[in-house]
Amino acid sequence: MSIENNILSRLGVTGTDHINEKCRTVIVSALKDNPLSFAEEYLLRREWHKIIDGLKLLMVNHHAEKGIIALSKSDRPVIADLKRCVEDCDNIDLFFIDDFYPAADQAILIYEITGQPFSRATPAALSGSLVYDLPTVINIYEAVTEKTPVTRRLLTCTGEVALPSLVLGHLGVSFREVIELCGGATIGEYVILSGAPARGAVITDIDTPVTKSTTTITVLPADHELVKERSQSIGAQIRKSKSVCNQCSFCTELCPVYLLGDKLYPHLIMRQIAYGLAEPEEVIMGVLLCSECGICEVFACPHKLSPRAVNKEIKERLKQEAQPESLLSGQMNGHIGDGQISGQINGLISGQLQPRSNRDYRKVPFERLADLFSVGRYAEPPKMELLETTPGQVELLFQEMSAAGILPRVETGEEIEQGSLVAETKMSTGARLHTGISGKVTFLDKERVIIRR
Ligand code: SF4
Numbered sequence: 233m234s235i236e237n238n239i240l241s242r243l244g245v246t247g248t249d250h251i252n253e254k255c256r257t258v259i260v261s262a263l264k265d266n267p268l269s270f271a272e273e274y275l276l277r278r279e280w281h282k283i284i285d286g287l288k289l290l291m292v293n294h295h296a297e298k299g300i301i302a303l304s305k306s307d308r309p310v311i312a313d314l315k316r317c318v319e320d321c322d323n324i325d326l327f328f329i330d331d332f333y334p335a336a337d338q339a340i341l342i343y344e345i346t347g348q349p350f351s352r353a354t355p356a357a358l359s360g361s362l363v364y365d366l367p368t369v370i371n372i373y374e375a376v377t378e379k380t381p382v383t384r385r386l387l388t389c390t391g392e393v394a395l396p397s398l399v400l401g402h403l404g405v406s407f408r409e410v411i412e413l414c415g416g417a418t419i420g421e422y423v424i425l426s427g428a429p430a431r432g433a434v435i436t437d438i439d440t441p442v443t444k445s446t447t448t449i450t451v452l453p454a455d456h457e458l459v460k461e462r463s464q465s466i467g468a469q470i471r472k473s474k475s476v477c478n479q480c481s482f483c484t485e486l487c488p489v490y491l492l493g494d495k496l497y498p499h500l501i502m503r504q505i506a507y508g509l510a511e512p513e514e515v516i517m518g519v520l521l522c523s524e525c526g527i528c529e530v531f532a533c534p535h536k537l538s539p540r541a542v543n544k545e546i547k548e549r550l551k552q553e554a555q556p557e558s559l560l561s562g563q564m565n566g567h568i569g570d571g572q573i574s575g576q577i578n579g580l581i582s583g584q585l586q587p588r589s590n591r592d593y594r595k596v597p598f599e600r601l602a603d604l605f606s607v608g609r610y611a612e613p614p615k616m617e618l619l620e621t622t623p624g625q626v627e628l629l630f631q632e633m634s635a636a637g638i639l640p641r642v643e644t645g646e647e648i649e650q651g652s653l654v655a656e657t658k659m660s661t662g663a664r665l666h667t668g669i670s671g672k673v674t675f676l677d678k679e680r681v682i683i684r685r
């Protein structure tokens with residue numbers, strides 16, 4: 233059986249078009265990128281048959297010779313069933329990777345498995361390998377074999393809640409309901425970290441809805457250190473950089489993207505920001521390679537400066553077709569618009585990458601990650617019993633669907649059934665959005681639709 237992208241997009245599984253590419257190896261990554269997430273462990277224990285069958289579907293689809301399930305060495309005790317099942321498959325192997333961060337990064341993972349480094353500026357399919365995460369593989373399996381659209385998301389709710397838990401949450405259910413399902417917040421004033429500590433967003437509106445990309449909901453005290461760091465304006469970050477960056481270059485020496493051989497030099501970008509010294513345009517455009525892993529800010533920099541935040545800001549300005557000169561002290565020539573970004577990325581590719589010789593000694597142990605981001609006390613595994621939301625209302629956001637435009641497929645006042653199509657994108661490869669509850673459409677605009685039972 234092969235998979236057609238339109239089957240998957242119809243069922244809301246994937247918004248990418250590399251589902252139609254050919255490759256030699258399909259890699260299913262069970263590696264964690266987020267120390268607060270425990271969905272990976274749950275899926276490995278409970279859904280291993282779907283993982284293997286989903287991988288087989290993907291291998292046929294991509295005409296791949298080989299399938300690999302990439303696991304962390306610490307997963308060994310939980311995968312007996314998976315191991316037994318893989319023993320019967322000639323062309324599927326398990327591959328155990330050292331517990332370091334960010335091993336789940338696509339370029340790093342492919343290098344660890346194949347020994348072939350490839351630039352983050354290069355489309356993954358050109359490396360001969362394609363990487364899928366566990367939830368996507370399971371969604372693909374369910375879409376193809378059970379014709380089930382994606383209407384729920386497995387997530388971890390942790391932090392200052394009474395019962396940190398794994399939750400199967402409806403898309404569109406509010407963070408408030410998920411937190412209440414987990415026994416409620418145990419503190420008065422709190423905010424929510426949505427997603428991994430490095431890249432997640434600090435959210436103050438607890439009625440924010442769950443989306444397809446919600447992985448963790450972490451309730452944090454409003455004055456938590458991570459919240460204070462994230463709340464600093466970019467102006468304050470730059471002022472701090474100007475006064476304390478001593479160009480030690482540790483941020484570059486420990487940057488996993490640099491260590492893989494790519495042209496990312498965060499200390500040079502910081503030099504431009506702090507001192508206005510002219511750096512070649514190629515150095516500045518290196519921000520496009522930054523994975524925002526946060527190693528530079530929480531592990532490398534002795535002064536807790538954040539090259540990550542600076543890179544993120546420059547990337548945003550480039551995407552918004554803004555003149556980044558104000559940030560870069562006038563060193564950028566001309567206007568760098570969105571249309572030029574892909575051309576600039578091509579300029580960052582320089583043939584075969586050469587990983588730095590000391591890379592193996594500069595890996596950050598995954599077990600240190602939660603403490604580095606000051607969330608160690610929340611990284612304890614929750615009970616592996618799954619809680620399920622039963623919302624009276626869902627608020628489905630269109631924001632993750634496509635920049636190319638949304639086509640709502642419901643009208644205000646309409647009664648719709650669970651699983652119904654709610655919206656699709658103007659791009660044929662964009663994933664569609666479905667409702668996980670039956671009810672009446674009570675609100676619709678260009679950003680969201682609300683359905684009430
Ligand atoms: S966040 Fe920092 S360490 Fe991570 S890729 Fe970007 S520059 Fe490198």
Ligand code: SF4
Pocket residue numbers: 476477478479480481482483484498499502532533534535536537538539
């Ligand atoms: S590690 Fe910190 S102080 Fe050193 S160059 Fe990077 S940003 Fe500057």
